[in-house]
Amino acid sequence: MIEMIYKEEENKSEANDNQEITLRIPKNIRQIGIIHGSRKIYVEDYVITYLQQFSMRQAPKQQVIILLGRTQWLEDKQYFFISGAINAQSVKVDMDEIAFSEECWMRIYGQMKKYFDRLEIVGWFLSSFENPLYINDAIIYAHVNNFPGNDKVFMMLDPQEREDAFYHYENGQLIKESGYYIYYEKNREMQEYIIQHREETTDQIRTEVEDEATRQFREMMQAKKEKQQEKHTMHFLYGASTVMVLVFMLIGITMINNYDKMLNMESSITTLSDLVNGNVENTQIETQDTTLNQIPVESVDGKIERQNVISSEEAQKEEVQKSNKEKDNDTEETKSQKNQVKNAEEKYVDNREKRPKEQKSDEKKAKETIAQKEGQYHVVSKGETLETISIRYYGSPNMVKDICNANKINNSDQIFPGQKIFIPQK
Template identity: 30%
Template sequence: MVESVYSNDNAEANRACRAQTSFKMPKNIRQVGKSNVTKKIYVEDYVMTFARYLAGDDYSSCRIAVLVGQYVKLESGNCLFISGAVEVKNIDAANEIVFTNDHWTQIYEDIKKYFPEYEIVGWFIGGPGYLLEDKEKILKTHLDNFAGQDKTLLTYDNIEKEEAFYLYENGSLCRQEGYYIYYEKNEEMQNYMIDHKQKPSEEAQYDDRVSREIRAVIQNKKGSADEVKSINRLVYAAGTLLAVIILVVGAAILNNYDQMKNMQNTLNALSQNLKEVESVFRTKENQQENTDQNSKKTNEAATDKEGSLNVEVVPGGIKPLEENNEKKEDEKSNDNVADSSANSQKAQKSEQAKNTETADANSEVVISGGVKYYTVKAGDSLAGISYKLYNSANYISVIKELNNIEDENLIYIGQKLIVP
């Protein structure tokens, strides 16, 4: 029976639009050979497993199946996605291949049951290579049952273990240089293979290491989905608990806000008091330090007998010390023979000699007109001056009296003091 299952009219556009609305590009894809640029063929891994299994090791005949899938138009070109395969049973592939009404009835029932969302996109024939060399028989079968440029033919040589895809171009079936294998759960194909007592796993009679590894990854992802959901639930529960704890703590903080504010004010007051106490202690320490420095300077001035003093002599009548007067009276009383005028001249000469000796001995004192002057310098005190000039503190009261000083600590640098 010859039946056209493909048309280039509006049905093609309708199928393309319907396929595109539910199409989602697979994530795991492997390229085999060199792909056609304008027409790309994608076949699901379970379909290839089923085709190779179907061909088996029978080198006397061929096995046939119908391929189902969808057409998708992408920016890179037209793509054919083969997602399933239905075996055509009880067909004589050794002679002329004929699809009867019973064959098509069974094919459409299987497609409706296992692949309701897909359409027929080509067919498969597998067996020994010498049976696949009859190109005319295969071309006639293709044109009689799968007419159209988009329908594909998949062949598998079970002797050479080699598969190939063909497209109808320029009146002949042209072999494609390559194709793509994609990996999905494909539960439809798995159910079909299980129902027909064929295992959808690597137990098929071929060894494809890459396919096994990719399938293992997909199964692991499927198995870990429940773990991910459990982890998500646990994270959600932990987040909810944390939110409740935060709300409780926040409420407690709001209720105790006034107490916390009062505590903060108290801490600020204590901090201010500590600063004031610290300031008072620092002031006392500075005063004590200044006092110690002044005492140190006074002691240094009292013990220091070296240095330079500027002494200026100004005219004035200052009476000599009682010690000198007593000496003069003794000299006058003892000198009865000398003339009074001669005694007076001698006394003046003696006094000038003494003054000269004092000026020479103490370079800090200047004699002017018979009066001794001492110029105050930094670090001096009346006690220190008395010790410097006379090596005694007995002259403090005399210096105060000569200079009308009431407080012995009130002298200044550069002040000229009359000294005895």
């Protein structure tokens, strides 16, 4: 606890020597509400924790707790430092009366002597469940008769709504304070009292009464752990999504290639069919034209004279010669048609043989493109580790496992300079 010391000199009429008044104010504090007025109330953190937990366990039953500490005046301001609390179990509490018996006070003073021998009574506390933060006549009567004077305070807490408030007595009424301070220090007396009066196990007691710094550190570590788990989950989902996209791209490329091949094959078959059918028809037309052109036609000038009839032998010879010529022409035309069909078939077979090679080349290019998108290669330099490489490419050492999986490395510590490793895309 860091202390601030204020000094004041009394009048010489009251004392011959200068008297030093010391006021120690904790610096590690937390403000509740708005603080103004002549009263400053400081409550130690273990006391607040005890009051809150005690009220929750006893709800809806109302319970009274005696507040212990010290009070000081400085420059017309009154300071309350509350660092202890004792459970007043035997106090009778109902709507019409709050009764403190002599037996109850004897037990309270006995507890004070055992646990808080250096503190004094500075007020009292009441847990309110049915009528939260409502001051009735029974509360005012109990305060005036058992805690008289201006140096006593009253605190009320509603465990259900988590609301609390301090009050001071003035002009026959309990006036609500606008706020107070919570301060933090090693309060071993209060810790010992809590441990002795808890019904839970020792482990639960230590957990509940641990200091504020330890609790905040554990909460911070838990939040950090949850954040890391969420980050790992996001990385996994991102990687899975990337793989799915690449798979769909590969399937799409394959389907497009297959579709193009089907179209090319259909076009080739259609072209081959049209070529064969067109050549046969053209050949038939050319044959007919050739036959018609071979019919002899004679033109005669002048008068038409009667000629001698050609003998039957000569006529037969002419018919045989014509027939032979026609057969020769048919043979040449048939050979030409066969050669064209053969050339078309060879061209179709060559196209079929070339297409798988082109398909493999396209698939290889697609795979290389996808591989380039998935990551890159890195040559290990002297002094580098997988953790430093992970930090260099990803900004975090958490990708070491992914790099090992991508390169089939069993031990993350066994890499050597000059080794070429694959860095997958994050």
